[in-house]
Amino acid sequence: xxxxxxxxxxxxxxxxxxxxxxxxxxxxxxxxxxxxxxxxxxxxxxxxxxxxxxxxxxxxxxxxxxxxxxxxxxxxxxxxxxxxxxxxxxxxxxxxxxxxxxxxxxxxxxxxxxxxxxxxxxxxxxxxxxxxxxxxxxxxxxxxxxxxxxxxxxxxxxxxxxxxxxxxxxxxxxxxxxxxxxxxxxxxxxxxxxxxxxxxxxxxxxxxxxxxxxxxxxxxxxxxx
Amino acid sequence: xxxxxxxxxxxxxxxxxxxxxxxxxxxxxxxxxxxxxxxxxxxxxxxxxxxxxxxxxxxxxxxxxxxxxxxxxxxxxxxxxxxxxxxxxxxxxxxxxxxxxxxxxxxxxxxxxxxxxxxxxxxxxxxxxxxxxxxxxxxxxxxxxxxxxxxxxxxxxxxxxxxxxxxxxxxxxxxxxxxxxxxxxxxxxxxxxxxxxxxxxxxxxxxxxxxxxxxxxxxxxxxxx
DNA sequence: TTTATTATGATAGTATTACTATCATAAATA
DNA sequence: TATTTATGATAGTAATACTATCATAATAAA
Numbered sequence: 001x002x003x004x005x006x007x008x009x010x011x012x013x014x015x016x017x018x019x020x021x022x023x024x025x026x027x028x029x030x031x032x033x034x035x036x037x038x039x040x041x042x043x044x045x046x047x048x049x050x051x052x053x054x055x056x057x058x059x060x061x062x063x064x065x066x067x068x069x070x071x072x073x074x075x076x077x078x079x080x081x082x083x084x085x086x087x088x089x090x091x092x093x094x095x096x097x098x099x100x101x102x103x104x105x106x107x108x109x110x111x112x113x114x115x116x117x118x119x120x121x122x123x124x125x126x127x128x129x130x131x132x133x134x135x136x137x138x139x140x141x142x143x144x145x146x147x148x149x150x151x152x153x154x155x156x157x158x159x160x161x162x163x164x165x166x167x168x169x170x171x172x173x174x175x176x177x178x179x180x181x182x183x184x185x186x187x188x189x190x191x192x193x194x195x196x197x198x199x200x201x202x203x204x205x206x207x208x209x210x211x212x213x214x215x216x217x218x219x220x221x222x223x224x225x
Numbered sequence: 226x227x228x229x230x231x232x233x234x235x236x237x238x239x240x241x242x243x244x245x246x247x248x249x250x251x252x253x254x255x256x257x258x259x260x261x262x263x264x265x266x267x268x269x270x271x272x273x274x275x276x277x278x279x280x281x282x283x284x285x286x287x288x289x290x291x292x293x294x295x296x297x298x299x300x301x302x303x304x305x306x307x308x309x310x311x312x313x314x315x316x317x318x319x320x321x322x323x324x325x326x327x328x329x330x331x332x333x334x335x336x337x338x339x340x341x342x343x344x345x346x347x348x349x350x351x352x353x354x355x356x357x358x359x360x361x362x363x364x365x366x367x368x369x370x371x372x373x374x375x376x377x378x379x380x381x382x383x384x385x386x387x388x389x390x391x392x393x394x395x396x397x398x399x400x401x402x403x404x405x406x407x408x409x410x411x412x413x414x415x416x417x418x419x420x421x422x423x424x425x426x427x428x429x430x431x432x433x434x435x436x437x438x439x440x441x442x443x444x445x446x447x448x449x450x
Numbered sequence: 451t452t453t454a455t456t457a458t459g460a461t462a463g464t465a466t467t468a469c470t471a472t473c474a475t476a477a478a479t480a
Numbered sequence: 481t482a483t484t485t486a487t488g489a490t491a492g493t494a495a496t497a498c499t500a501t502c503a504t505a506a507t508a509a510a
Contacts, residue, residue: 016486023487039364044467055488060469130362137355139264141419154422172425173438179416179423180409180442187408188401194366197379198404200397213398217405217446224445241457248458269496280459285498 005115007079012147013072016062025118026052027062031069036123040070040131067138071149074135077128078152080113080121081105082159095166096222100215102160106185107210129186157182168222177221181214188213230340232304237372238297241287250343251277252287256294261348265295265356292363296374299360302353303377305338305346306330307384320391321447325440327385331410332435354411382407393447402446406439413438 009019018024030051035043043066045059052059063069085102092098110125136150144150160178164171171177188199188210196202201209234244243249255276260268268291270284277284288294310327317323335350361375369375385403389396396402413424413435421427426434 021486041363045469046467055490056469057471057489058487061486065468133358133362136420137358137415138266145420150420154420157423173441174425175422176413176416176424176426176435176438177442179412180405183408183412184405187404190362191401191404195361195370195375195379197400198382199401200399201401210401213401216398217402217442220446220449221442246457270498271496280461281498282460282500283458286457290497 005080005083005113007076007083009072009079010075010148010151013068013075013149014063015060018062018072019118023052023054023058024062026054027059027069028073029118029120032073032120032123032127035070035073035127035131040066040127040134067135067140070131071135071144073124074128074132075149075152076119077121077124077132078156080116080119082152082156085156085159095163096219099160099163099167099218102163103181103185103214103218104211106182107189107214108207129190132186133183153182164218164222171222177218181218184214184217185210230305230308230338232301232308234297234300234304235373235376238293238300238374239288240285243287243297244343248277248279248283249287251279252284252294253298254343254345257298257345257348257352260295260298260352260356265291265352265359292360292365295356296360296369298349299353299357300374300377301344302346302349302357303381305341305344307377307381310381310384320388321444324385324388324392324443327388328406328410328439328443329436331407332414332439333432354415357411358408378407389443389447396447402443406443409439409442410435 009017011017016024018028027048031043031048034048034051038047045063045066046056049056049059063072085105088105089098089101092101110121112120112122136144136153138144157175157178160181161174164174164177188201189207191198192201192205192210196205200213234242236242241249243253252273256268256273259273259276263272270288270291271281274281274284288297310330313330314323314326317326335346337345337347361369361378363369382400382403385406386399389399389402413426414432416423417426417430417435421430425438
């Protein structure tokens with residue numbers, strides 16, 4: 001049985017819903033490939049259009065600009081990841097096991113999920129690591145936030161924050177610890193692969209070591225009396 | 226007595242040494258003001274030249290492009306901060322007190338240091354918070370790293386890593402903890418001011434609370450038996 | 451002090467980026 | 481069948497990211 005995951009996207013992120021047409025799906029699919037390959041800075045709608053075999057104007061009918069497209073992709077990713085987390089921790093009652101599972105999911109590379117043929121989650125995960133923070137590290141962060149562009153990220157952070165409190169109701173910084181886990185799951189991965197001396201994982205380049213680091217960091221904090 | 230701090234910069238970062246001339250110093254000073262005011266994305270050499278009262282070509286004689294200028298500014302900042310840290314922890318022998326002092330320096334806003342008239346450290350600190358990661362979150366990170374552009378950042382990280390080991394010689398992740406402290410000192414600040422629901426500091430927006438969070442995180446990890 | 455070097459200013463020019471606009475046609479829907 | 485809607489094709493504009501050239505001013509070397 002194939003189940004279809006539907007991630008509800010904020011309508012203000014696009015001009016025309018990219019999931020509603022072949023061209024739209026091509027925009028998502030090829031933008032992921034191009035950003036992954038050449039990075040967000042060198043990514044342009046012209047190159048994207050050529051890659052797809054459409055025109056620049058065609059892309060502009062779906063997304064106002066490349067920043068909105070990046071925010072769309074990150075929002076999609078966080079929405080998808082929250083679903084994965086809820087699904088995979090559904091049967092776990094112990095909050096500590098739950099949080100451990102979440103850390104593993106955050107810090108492990110993703111395998112492409114066949115359900116959504118136009119989104120390659122594995123590549124998207126890599127994009128989020130290297131480009132994800134650029135979605136909010138801008139001068140427009142406040143306006144973007146007012147339009148709820150970062151809701152999926154904030155929802156995920158809130159979810160993790162609640163589980164942290166289930167582990168230790170007296171812990172004083174659940175939200176900051178949650179955002180630290182999320183960001184560090186990605187930054188330590190980026191550092192490990194690109195600036196290895198900033199990490200302790202230079203030799204093996206194993207994601208499992210990032211998981212161990214985060215587990216150590218989080219659970220010593222939460223177990224403290 | 227006025228002492229002059231001289232931060233030795235990597236020569237590959239510039240075409241002509243900006244500290245060697247009035248125009249060069251103007252480039253540094255005004256680029257900091259403009260990037261602070263409008264963000265790195267909207268910053269161009271044309272606008273910078275107009276702001277200074279020189280020509281675009283004049284700026285290009287000092288820096289190859291705006292990415293190199295950003296990397297220059299971040300390198301300068303980390304070099305300057307390492308000096309501040311060494312200076313202000315010089316008389317502290319206890320590694321725990323030393324690390325606490327470092328966390329405070331990392332997470333507190335900086336007051337402009339009159340020594341370097343052309344660099345406004347206070348604005349530069351804000352730039353590093355919002356734009357600093359863009360210096361390395363690029364496709365060229367490996368080439369840039371090969372040219373040692375990130376040495377000041379890596380040196381600071383190594384310094385903190387060593388102090389972490391002085392606190393607890395058995396701690397397994399000194400470098401990753403060091404980079405986590407550095408990054409989170411900045412990200413929690415950015416979140417607090419722009420995406421407050423990702424932190425626990427929304428009400429007071431006090432940097433001292435970031436310091437408390439980081440102290441709690443770091444010292445429970447290091448005190449664990 | 452003259453000469454040679456170097457830094458700046460002024461101006462021009464090019465390819466690419468980031469869009470907006472218009473019109474014709476094909477496809478889907480009423 | 482009529483009509484709405486999506487796409488393709490083409491054109492155009494302002495801004496960005498540079499490179500090149502030449503004259504002049506300031507500085508340093510002979």
